[in-house]
Amino acid sequence: MDPVSPPHQGDPQLRKLPIDDLLGELSSRIDEIVLGRERLRALLDAVISIGSDLELAAILDRIVAAACTLVDARYGALGVLDDSGGLADFRTHGLTEEEIVALGDPPTGRGILGHIIEVPEPLRLADLSRHPASVGFPPGHPPMRTFLGVPVKVGEKAWGNLYLTDKRGGGMFTDDDEDIIKALAAAAGVAIDNARLYGQLAASQAERERLVVFRDRDRIGRDLHDLVIQRLFATGLQLQSIVHLVDAPEAATRIHSAVDEIDGAISDLRAAIYSLHTDTAQAFSQTVRGLCGVVRHHLGFAPQVEFAGPVDDAVPELVRIEVLAMLREALSNAARHAHARQVLVTIAVEAGALRIRVADDGIGIPPQAPRRGLANLASRAAALGGEFTVNPAEPSGTELRWSIPLPPPN
Structure with missing residues (x-):
């Protein structure tokens, strides 16, 4: 069989989806915010960046990195919600590997993180520690003060939250910062939805290709049994039927040896057929x-x-x-x-x-x-x-x- 092409090459449905829908979502938000030309250019670059990949994990990391760049935040995170309202995944940006190891298990959705999960609305704080929902930081956590949190929605459903802390220079996150992150979150929701759709289509194509392989294996197995094994078996019987007609002992020995080899070949073919029909699961x-x-x-x-x-x-x-x-x-x-x-x-x-x-x-x-x-x-x-x-x-x-x-x- 020909080598299987990657999903986005072999099936037109699975080629990378255009980013028109991301830019369309973004353009619907532009009228609502007033941005300088440089910030608008940075936002457009960020949207194009997160739309250039269809692997969900890579998209999540790009979203967090882009958000930190857009508002000049030292630290960023993207929390992905599970079905029970907790955090199923937590992507960070700005922490060193040593800090990540020191923090141990990722957060489960308490404190400020839990507050935004329960109240999926943008939240800006001058000092994290003064919010009523604050529960402090675990040992080894770097100090963080200013905060900006924005929900990420896929369709009308809250899918996760963007968390940004410690604006460089010591100031607070501004109204413009909030607006630009809201616009990024809207485009991110579309990119995430595209990635999930791509994953479903890719899985569907993989299953179709697997069925094709199984059909080929079945056909090859039937051909080996019907066309090869039966002919070998018939040949062995013919050889056995003429042994008594041969007078030379050496010739008879060779016939018996040939019959043994045919039996061995039949055994090998049956084992090969078994392997072809073995379920990969x-x-x-x-x-x-x-x-x-x-x-x-x-x-x-x-x-x-x-x-x-x-x-x-x-x-x-x-x-x-x-x-x-x-x-x-x-x-x-x-x-x-x-x-x-x-x-x-x-x-x-x-x-x-x-x-x-x-x-x-x-x-x-x-x-x-x-x-x-x-x-x-x-x-x-x-x-x-x-x-x-x-x-x-x-x-x-x-x-x-x-x-x-x-x-x-x-």
């Missing part, structure tokens, strides 16, 4: 156990499987797909060539890597044996930025090991 450990269950009929016993670490949560889908292919090939090789009585599969997530070990107690790999399968396993690991090694097992058999780096957790 299924736990990775469950998928591995299912694959081992498929190959047990060819091995003659069930491989022992062990897991360690967060294998179900830390392994991305792309890595899972490749690991299943590698396990399928490794177990198939053990079934056809090792003459093993036991196979142990160990999968662990540790130290930022996925570590896989497949060990059998078979006859080992003869020196003259072809290495195409091992080279394929090594190349698959290398494509994921990992390493693959093969060593003799103790007291007998073969040990295969993979180490594949994993992305850091979110």
